Amino acid sequence: MRIINLKDEFTSEKCYIALGYFDGMHLGHLKIIKTCISDAKRDKVLSSVLLLDFKNAKSITTIDDKIKILEELGIDTVYVIDFTDELKRTEPKAFVKDILLDKLKAKKTYSGEDYTFGLDKLGDTGLLKDMMKESGGEAIVLNFELDEKMQKISSSNIKKLILSGEVMSANKELSRYYSIKSKVIHGKKYGSTVGIPTANLNINTGYIIPYQGVYVTKIKIKDQIYKSVTSVGKNLSFNEDFVSVETNIFDFKDDIYDDTVRLYFTYRIRDMLNFEDKDDLIKQIKSDIDFAKKFEDYL
């Protein structure tokens, strides 16, 4: 797979290209990308995706996550375009002509029904269809994927679910467990003094953080997955006024400070509470651990 930033010099070959914001790489996005890949294979052209790099925006999947998923799906080329003011000001017609047709040599585009682009998001699938046809190509527009309740699967809905703690519903729409990749940082060192060490994760990352609470989780450390249980939010029992994400990992005892890990959210157990007595907090954490140990994977 080739990764090309549009601001660099490159040569392009005729391609089919999947277009969209692709935050979450959910089932709807996967349908668009997989159709692009299989059509390109059939017609012996390169399959590609155009990714917008929003820099610093909080999202469900970072650009690195998207690239990793695209590589696993077998895409030939990932084009990355920085989401600059200039791009925001680009006239929709210029976006199709200058970027898609001239620069990337797109012969077919693949997008969802609600794909919009260019200045004030004024470009839509109607314009895309007309311009692709005029150039001798084709814009293929795929229907929305629906969830169990026949609602359209959308990044904004998945974001809402994560931010309200409904990670189980979010995971079903994503068809994978919501995860954040981050570094283990130092906390207040209370955990290990009471026999429940908790690895604290840096939350100043590109990811949205689930609603406060205690979660059944899994954690990937050096390519190995462990079960764990995680608190998200302020440690009210310690009068802390900042949010932390802290995970107690089962059957594990290594020092992982500064390691980069990936934490997967499976199920929200309860709210974070203020325990006057630390013994009550520890008792509650032990019961959360028992619950999480018994919790079965569902994806």
Ligand SMILES: Cc1cc2nc3c(=O)[nH]c(=O)nc-3n(C[C@H](O)[C@H](O)[C@H](O)COP(=O)(O)O)c2cc1C
């Ligand atoms: C499963 C679990 C549940 C937790 N629940 C709460 C809670 O309800 N209220 C609270 O103030 N802190 C809660 N915590 C956070 C602990 O207070 C914190 O992990 C502990 O003080 C150790 O912090 P340290 O890593 O900074 O040493 C929870 C932690 C875990 C792992």
Ligand SMILES: Nc1ncnc2c1ncn2[C@@H]1O[C@H](COP(=O)(O)OP(=O)(O)O)[C@@H](O)[C@H]1O
């Ligand atoms: N089973 C475990 N779960 C979580 N962290 C563990 C575990 N075993 C060892 N550790 C280590 O202990 C650290 C957490 O201990 P803790 O006393 O809570 O310190 P801190 O307050 O710095 O997080 C983790 O960052 C990790 O390096």
